[in-house]
Amino acid sequence: MAFPADLRRCQVLGLAGTACLALGGETAGALPAADLLHPASARAALGLVGVYFGVVLLIAAWLVLGRLVRGPRPPEPRSLLLVLAAWAAPLLLAPPLFSRDVYSYLAQGAMVEAHLDVYAHGPARLGGPLADEVAPLWRHTGAPYGPVFLVVAAALSGLTRGELPAGLFGMRLVALAGVALMATALPRLARHSGADPSAALWLGALNPLVLLHLVAGAHNDAVMLGLLGVGLVAALGRRPLLGAVLVTLAALVKAPAVLGLAAVVVLQVRAGRSPATALVATTVAAAGTTVAATAVAGTGYGWVGALNTPASPQNWALTTLLGRVTRALLEHLGSDLAPLAIPAWHALGIVAAVTAIALIWLRLRRRPVYALGLSLAAVAALGPAIRPWYALWGLFLIAAAAPSTSVRHRTAAVTGVLALSVLPSGGPADTGQFVLAVSGGALAVVVLWQAHQAELAPAPGRAA
Numbered sequence: 001m002a003f004p005a006d007l008r009r010c011q012v013l014g015l016a017g018t019a020c021l022a023l024g025g026e027t028a029g030a031l032p033a034a035d036l037l038h039p040a041s042a043r044a045a046l047g048l049v050g051v052y053f054g055v056v057l058l059i060a061a062w063l064v065l066g067r068l069v070r071g072p073r074p075p076e077p078r079s080l081l082l083v084l085a086a087w088a089a090p091l092l093l094a095p096p097l098f099s100r101d102v103y104s105y106l107a108q109g110a111m112v113e114a115h116l117d118v119y120a121h122g123p124a125r126l127g128g129p130l131a132d133e134v135a136p137l138w139r140h141t142g143a144p145y146g147p148v149f150l151v152v153a154a155a156l157s158g159l160t161r162g163e164l165p166a167g168l169f170g171m172r173l174v175a176l177a178g179v180a181l182m183a184t185a186l187p188r189l190a191r192h193s194g195a196d197p198s199a200a201l202w203l204g205a206l207n208p209l210v211l212l213h214l215v216a217g218a219h220n221d222a223v224m225l226g227l228l229g230v231g232l233v234a235a236l237g238r239r240p241l242l243g244a245v246l247v248t249l250a251a252l253v254k255a256p257a258v259l260g261l262a263a264v265v266v267l268q269v270r271a272g273r274s275p276a277t278a279l280v281a282t283t284v285a286a287a288g289t290t291v292a293a294t295a296v297a298g299t300g301y302g303w304v305g306a307l308n309t310p311a312s313p314q315n316w317a318l319t320t321l322l323g324r325v326t327r328a329l330l331e332h333l334g335s336d337l338a339p340l341a342i343p344a345w346h347a348l349g350i351v352a353a354v355t356a357i358a359l360i361w362l363r364l365r366r367r368p369v370y371a372l373g374l375s376l377a378a379v380a381a382l383g384p385a386i387r388p389w390y391a392l393w394g395l396f397l398i399a400a401a402a403p404s405t406s407v408r409h410r411t412a413a414v415t416g417v418l419a420l421s422v423l424p425s426g427g428p429a430d431t432g433q434f435v436l437a438v439s440g441g442a443l444a445v446v447v448l449w450q451a452h453q454a455e456l457a458p459a460p461g462r463a464a
Contacts, residue, residue, distance in 0.1 A: 006068055007075050007083070014061035014087040018211060020054030021424075022094035023047075024440075025216070029095040030102075030426045032164055033132055039425075045436050051097070051424040052440030058087070058208050059416055060448055066412065069202045070405070077187050080201045084183060087206070088176070088215050096168060097216035099387070099426040103133035105220060106167045108143045109153025112299060118143045118150060119302025130162060135426070146252035147297030149220050154297075168218070175218040179210060181226025186400050188233045193369050193401035203408055204399030208419040213389035221389050224253040225396050228260050232369060232397075235267045240278070243267070244285035251286075252293050256393055259375050261286055262361065263368040270368075317386045319349035346384040353382040373397030388418040 027037055028047030037044040065083070068075060075083075096102045107123035107130040116125055122140040123131040131139060143150065152174060160166035183205040187197035204210075214222040227250035235243030243264045250257035261282055268278035294301060323342030330338035356378040364371035377394025380386060395411055402408050420441065423429050429437070 007065075007079060010061050010065040010068065011083045011086050013064070014058050014083065015090065017054045017057030017059075017061060018087050019090040020050050020057060021097065021212075021216065022054075022090040024050030024052075024054060025094045025097045025424055028424045029097045030100045030424070031095050035095075039430070039433055045432075048424065048433060048436045049440035049443070052420075052437045053444045055208070055212070055419060056441045056444035057448070058211065059419055060444070061087075062202075062206060062208055063412070063416075065206065066202055069196075069198050074196070074198045077197050077201055080198060080206060081183055084201075084206050087211055088179075091211065091216045092172065092176075093169070094216060096218060096426075097424045098212055098422045099217045099219065099389075100133070100135045101426075102168060102171050102218040103130070104135070104138050104143075105149075105153050105171055105218075106157065106164070107131050107134050108145070108150060109155075109157035109167075110162060112150050112154035112297070113157045117302065118299060119305065128162075129164065130167075133164070142302070144303070145220065145254060146303050147294045147299045148249050148252035149223060149254070150299050151293075151297040152223070172215070172218045175214055175220070175222040178220075178222030178224070178226035179205065179214055181230050182210075182222070182396060185226070185229030185233050186396075188236070189229065189369055189397070189400035192236050193367065195401055199408065200400045202399075203402070203411060204396050207392070207395065207399070207415055209388060209392055209395070209415055212419055213387075214392065217389065219389050220253055221392060224250045224257050225392065226250075227253065228257045229396065231260060232263060232267075232372075235264045238271060240264055240268045240271075240273075241281065241285050244282045245289045248286040248289040249293065252290065256376055256379050259357070259379070260372060262375075263372045266365055266368040266371075270366075317349070317384055318381065319345040319384060349382040349384060353378050356382070367401060367403075369397055370401035370403065373399075373401060388421055391415070391418055 024047040026047060027043040028051055031037075039045075039048075065080075069080075091097075104123065107126055108118050110130055111118045111121070111123065111126050114126065119142040122138060122142060123134045124139040125131075153171075156167060156170045156174065160170055183201065186200045186204045190197045190200035210222075213219055227246050231243045231246030231250060233243075234240075234246055244261060247257060247260040247264055250260065265275070265278045265282050268281070269275050273281075320342060323345035326345065327338045327341035330341055357375045360371050360374045360378070364374070373394045373396070375394070376397065377391070380390040380393050383390075391414065395415070398407065398411055402411070420437075423433060423437065
């Protein structure tokens with residue numbers, strides 16, 4: 001397929017960005033313990049600069065592509081999918097970036113294969129090289145993931161026989177499959193919602209957060225969102241039972257997708273079913289799927305009790321931040337209530353999320369895809385833990401059903417901020433690393449500005 005010149009430039013610029021990401025990640029990424037470099041080493045510093053140089057190039061390419069999508073001759077969805085494939089290609093063989101969660105996935109899969117209770121014990125119980133790769137915070141905590149993801153992780157563990165490079169590559173392929181499902185679902189969801197399919201793909205699939213965290217980070221959120229998207233497509237296509245099954249499978253990867261069952265019920269009611277019939281049919285399909293998937297996985301129902309795993313006080317979240325401030329104030333006052341501050345704020349956050357979800361559905365029940373996107377965004381923002389890739393829970397569906405360009409603009413602004421918020425190693429930043437990251441981004445801005453000025457300059461021998 002021949003691309004227009006502007007689209008080709010976007011493709012090349014984004015490809016340069018992800019190539020720099022992959023190269024920089026070789027020394028600054030979330031590397032296996034044996035390959036980790038000291039952050040102050042020259043190679044690690046150069047890699048960190050390269051990663052942030054690439055991130056800014058990728059964001060720039062994405063923003064320019066957004067202008068093309070909003071222009072008089074927007075690219076077709078097929079062309080955008082080819083751009084996505086090109087941008088993702090350099091990341092396929094790159095080391096993990098921006099998080100060490102993929103090592104937890106591999107260790108948990110090995111635990112399931114070894115018939116260890118992955119919900120009662122952390123990867124430390126497994127021991128060995130895989131457990132050593134898991135971030136210390138999660139070595140002694142149970143898995144918060146459902147049986148569908150764990151059976152995939154266990155199958156991958158069996159196929160790769162515990163070999164780390166093969167396991168990392170396999171987990172990235174699993175994430176890519178999830179992204180492919182997302183990209184397949186977005187245009188159909190957009191058409192149903194009266195939105196532009198190309199704009200939906202731009203915001204929901206070519207989004208830098210998708211490439212940085214779902215592809216480069218190999219997060220299982222890709223599988224959750226992919227199953228959720230195709231489940232909603234099935235429900236829109238008057239196959240509500242299949243939709244309920246697929247959405248339930250998504251929730252059995254990560255629990256927040258269970259909210260998608262509300263959209264399946266609403267879509268059935270809009271298609272002419274009575275609310276009671278729709279609710280009963282969806283509940284029966286979801287319950288049957290849960291029982292069957294859990295039986296196949298053989299992991300039991302311990303995941304229900306392990307859902308509080310991400311609620312560690314060390315996690316960053318709005319409610320955690322408020323809890324820490326409150327705890328410090330109570331400690332200063334000598335109050336015995338100080339230890340309760342963070343749990344109390346977490347509880348308030350959950351109450352606020354439930355209230356927000358109820359209000360969203362009361363107001364937007366005629367737009368179930370958009371209502372679901374906002375609901376998932378509320379869960380991510382008000383929950384006890386937040387990561388940049390959690391923003392994709394809501395963003396994915398908001399991209400498909402946003403009612404106006406201004407909503408997309410605000411969502412894109414959030415994307416730009418979150419894309420710059422995490423180090424490629426997945427660890428906290430010290431002052432030196434922060435300076436290096438800013439330097440890499442600033443260098444990319446200078447290069448982009450010089451390239452822009454060169455384009456504006458008149459050709460030799462021509463009048464300005």
